[in-house]
Amino acid sequence: MKTTFLILLLATSFTFPLASAAHWVAGYVENALDSTSPNDRTVRLWNPSNSQEIFGTIGPSGPSATSNVYMIDCETLTTPCQVGDKLNLTITNDASGYTPKNIVKMTVTGAGYDIAPNLTINTPPTFINLTIEDALSSPPNEIDLTPAITTPATCSGIIEDYEGATSILSIDARFFSSSSSFGSTDDNNNHYTNSSCEINTSYGTSIQAAISCTFEIEYYAEADTWQCQFNTTDNYSSSTMTSDMTSINTLLALGADSPIDFGTLYPKKVSPEITSQVTNYGNVKINLTLNGYGQTQNDDTSMSCGAKNISIDYMKYNLISSNSSNLTLTQFEAIYENLTSSPKTTIFNLNSRQSDISNDATNNTYWRVYVPQDISSACTGNIVFGATQS
Amino acid sequence: MRGRVTLSILATLIILTQLTSAVNIGVSPANVEFKDVLRSGYAERPITITIDSEIETQIEIETYGNTSEWINFTSETLKVSKGKPLQIMVSVSPPYDVPNGNYTGFLRIKSSKLGASQEGHATGLIIPMLAVEIKTQVTDQEILECQASNFKISNAEEGDDVIITLDIENQGNIRISPKTTLDIWDQSSTTLIAQKEFYPTQIIPTQKDQFVFKLSSSDLELGQYWVDISVPDCYSSDTLTFDILEEGALYAAGVLQKIIIEPWSDINEIVSIAANFKNTGEKPLDAKFMGKITYQNKIIQLIESDESLFIPTGEQDNFQFYFTPQKAGKYIISGRVFYDNKRTYEQSAILNIRPGNAFASTLKTISYIFLIIIIGILLYKIRKERRSYFNLKSRK
Numbered sequence: 170m171k172t173t174f175l176i177l178l179l180a181t182s183f184t185f186p187l188a189s190a191a192h193w194v195a196g197y198v199e200n201a202l203d204s205t206s207p208n209d210r211t212v213r214l215w216n217p218s219n220s221q222e223i224f225g226t227i228g229p230s231g232p233s234a235t236s237n238v239y240m241i242d243c244e245t246l247t248t249p250c251q252v253g254d255k256l257n258l259t260i261t262n263d264a265s266g267y268t269p270k271n272i273v274k275m276t277v278t279g280a281g282y283d284i285a286p287n288l289t290i291n292t293p294p295t296f297i298n299l300t301i302e303d304a305l306s307s308p309p310n311e312i313d314l315t316p317a318i319t320t321p322a323t324c325s326g327i328i329e330d331y332e333g334a335t336s337i338l339s340i341d342a343r344f345f346s347s348s349s350s351f352g353s354t355d356d357n358n359n360h361y362t363n364s365s366c367e368i369n370t371s372y373g374t375s376i377q378a379a380i381s382c383t384f385e386i387e388y389y390a391e392a393d394t395w396q397c398q399f400n401t402t403d404n405y406s407s408s409t410m411t412s413d414m415t416s417i418n419t420l421l422a423l424g425a426d427s428p429i430d431f432g433t434l435y436p437k438k439v440s441p442e443i444t445s446q447v448t449n450y451g452n453v454k455i456n457l458t459l460n461g462y463g464q465t466q467n468d469d470t471s472m473s474c475g476a477k478n479i480s481i482d483y484m485k486y487n488l489i490s491s492n493s494s495n496l497t498l499t500q501f502e503a504i505y506e507n508l509t510s511s512p513k514t515t516i517f518n519l520n521s522r523q524s525d526i527s528n529d530a531t532n533n534t535y536w537r538v539y540v541p542q543d544i545s546s547a548c549t550g551n552i553v554f555g556a557t558q559s
Numbered sequence: 560m561r562g563r564v565t566l567s568i569l570a571t572l573i574i575l576t577q578l579t580s581a582v583n584i585g586v587s588p589a590n591v592e593f594k595d596v597l598r599s600g601y602a603e604r605p606i607t608i609t610i611d612s613e614i615e616t617q618i619e620i621e622t623y624g625n626t627s628e629w630i631n632f633t634s635e636t637l638k639v640s641k642g643k644p645l646q647i648m649v650s651v652s653p654p655y656d657v658p659n660g661n662y663t664g665f666l667r668i669k670s671s672k673l674g675a676s677q678e679g680h681a682t683g684l685i686i687p688m689l690a691v692e693i694k695t696q697v698t699d700q701e702i703l704e705c706q707a708s709n710f711k712i713s714n715a716e717e718g719d720d721v722i723i724t725l726d727i728e729n730q731g732n733i734r735i736s737p738k739t740t741l742d743i744w745d746q747s748s749t750t751l752i753a754q755k756e757f758y759p760t761q762i763i764p765t766q767k768d769q770f771v772f773k774l775s776s777s778d779l780e781l782g783q784y785w786v787d788i789s790v791p792d793c794y795s796s797d798t799l800t801f802d803i804l805e806e807g808a809l810y811a812a813g814v815l816q817k818i819i820i821e822p823w824s825d826i827n828e829i830v831s832i833a834a835n836f837k838n839t840g841e842k843p844l845d846a847k848f849m850g851k852i853t854y855q856n857k858i859i860q861l862i863e864s865d866e867s868l869f870i871p872t873g874e875q876d877n878f879q880f881y882f883t884p885q886k887a888g889k890y891i892i893s894g895r896v897f898y899d900n901k902r903t904y905e906q907s908a909i910l911n912i913r914p915g916n917a918f919a920s921t922l923k924t925i926s927y928i929f930l931i932i933i934i935g936i937l938l939y940k941i942r943k944e945r946r947s948y949f950n951l952k953s954r955k
Contacts, residue, residue, distance in 0.1 A: 204833030316585030422585030427685035
């Protein structure tokens with residue numbers, strides 16, 4: 170192979186000077202470590218003193234007509250090369266990930282041609298395994314979130330780099346839902362970034378490394394199909410993208426301030442209105458299911474006050490508006506809705522949190538109780554605040 | 560005075576904070592849907608209960624709604640805390656006399672009461688509750704559907720059993736016990752040594768179980784064997800290999816990871832072929848690659864490494880070959896690596912050769928001939944000039 174190339178080069182150098190003023194710069198480009206050929210790739214030749222450049226093709230489709238070999242006529246530079254010129258050569262980047270490993274320097278001589286030092290291309294890193302999971306591995310490919318706080322989800326895998334595991338420089342990992350994309354900005358609803366993933370080069374063989382990227386997923390992240398995508402870069406700037414899919418499940422969660430303290434009550438009076446804030450700590454829209462009891466479920470009471478009870482009908486709520494003024498029993502019954510012993514679902518349509526800055530997934534509920542005549546001591550009741558997906 | 564007021568405000572705030580409790584429970588997924596469940600049938604799915612509090616909180620679960628009597632779960636009272644999510648299995652078993660249709664029930668998950676009542680006040684204690692909707696579609700159509708995966712086989716020392724494991728998931732709505740067949744072949748995969756059949760225990764709908772079968776090695780000699788394992792009912796199969804080893808022998812294993820080749824090339828262009836082999840066993844290996852290149856279903860070239868490659872434990876290396884295609888079309892390069900009296904799974908790669916440009920090819924040949932003639936003429940002229948120069952010099 171090399172002999173054919175040299176004969177060709179000699180013949181060209183002997184014959185072409187008779188017809189033209191070509192000065193060929195030729196060189197050999199080694200295969201990548203995974204045996205990928207550099208044929209059809211482009212070599213860039215430039216004169217650093219004036220930044221002029223020209224390009225040539227490696228392999229049979231180029232002037233050398235020989236695998237792994239390129240030939241470039243440096244006389245075709247805007248300012249043709251002259252004896253003594255110092256020229257640089259490298260392989261140009263393309264989308265393959267097989268980046269140039271070196272830039273070689275050569276000096277133009279008085280001979281008919283010059284042979285440049287060998288060029289080499291880098292093998293990009295490859296993933297052989299990638300998974301994304303939360304703390305529960307069963308059922309696989311499902312992530313269950315935690316109300317009001319974050320849940321760690323870890324993308325992990327094995328990466329191989331023929332240049333050696335230590336040549337892996339960085340891993341940029343993104344975790345995003347189908348409504349987002351790799352390049353989107355971070356949003357706790359649908360896009361997370363981790364640029365400080367762990368790279369364990371002591372794992373496996375000398376060309377393998379174990380990688381692990383953990384994302385702290387907020388409770389209001391979209392219930393959807395999500396993708397964990399890695400962009401790995403090695404020290405020759407080769408980068409590889411790979412991804413794995415999982416799904417984030419719907420999370421039904423509710424927060425409500427407890428207790429509802431009506432203060433000191435007076436017989437035959439309606440209590441002051443007390444506000445209880447309800448917060449959606451999940452990632453789906455919720456409705457409220459409410460019921461109450463004094464001591465035991467379905468006892469038709471709302472509060473137990475020593476030996477006496479307050480009927481379930483005297484505990485009332487309003488899920489829409491506040492009425493803070495003093496009310497008579499008649500007004501109270503007209504404005505507020507009865508709490509019931511059996512659960513009653515009410516349309517509340519409280520959406521999940523959308524804003525990363527402030528919690529916009531809250532709504533107030535308003536409560537009052539009427540105290541019958543013979544109640545005098547302190548009272549305690551139970552209100553079941555239920556959430557269902559709306 | 561100011562200090563006393565500040566202290567009083569601080570104390571009030573502390574008391575209020577203690578009284579206002581906010582433990583948040585969650586359940587995931589928010590609803591469950593069971594499709595195509597038979598009357599008197601069964602379907603299950605895990606749900607996860609989470610909480611944001613470090614304090615262990617008691618959870619109560621109850622069913623509610625039209626189908627509450629069909630819904631079952633693994634435990635009624637459970638404890639959950641932050642970082643320790645609780646997974647419970649929810650299942651439905653529709654009664655034998657229910658008509659086909661869609662039914663809805665709820666699983667109510669309640670945590671304990673939050674906060675405490677205050678002396679002399681009327682207090683409503685809040686009990687957070689989550690109602691998970693359970694939808695069930697009842698049908699009378701039997702569905703047999705399953706998936707077998709994760710087939711594994713172990714090596715065994717002489718006299719020990721060979722262990723075969725596989726996962727089977729029942730994706731239909733009837734109980735299954737799918738037949739699992741094993742065809743055991745010799746090292747060259749040409750002679751059938753034995754055939755075995757196994758039946759796993761019954762798998763109920765929607766469940767996934769791992770099954771372990773034992774194969775006696777008493778009739779098997781030392782060496783490598785191939786097994787075609789198949790679960791016909793699940794349309795799943797795989798080919799595995801195992802060794803019968805001498806007692807205490809180090810295990811030799813390797814994987815032909817891939818045959819690396821540029822997928823497109825041209826006629827008469829030399830193509831590089833690399834076969835990447837990895838030593839995955841317990842001892843270093845001397846490995847050889849043997850393969851073939853086929854074109855239009857005919858073997859046109861055998862490829863074999865001249866010398867064995869030495870590959871240390873855990874390392875990998877490439878067998879390198881070159882091939883010059885003469886015709887346009889699709890070539891298939893396939894082969895195996897042989898090591899320690901064993902062979903790997905076969906791997907293959909496709910090489911596509913573009914149709915050549917006849918004119919360019921002829922022009923190229925003519926250019927070569929022309930250049931060689933010029934070189935010949937030049938050499939002849941140089942020699943002639945030299946000879947006449949030396950003749951002239953000798954005359955002088």
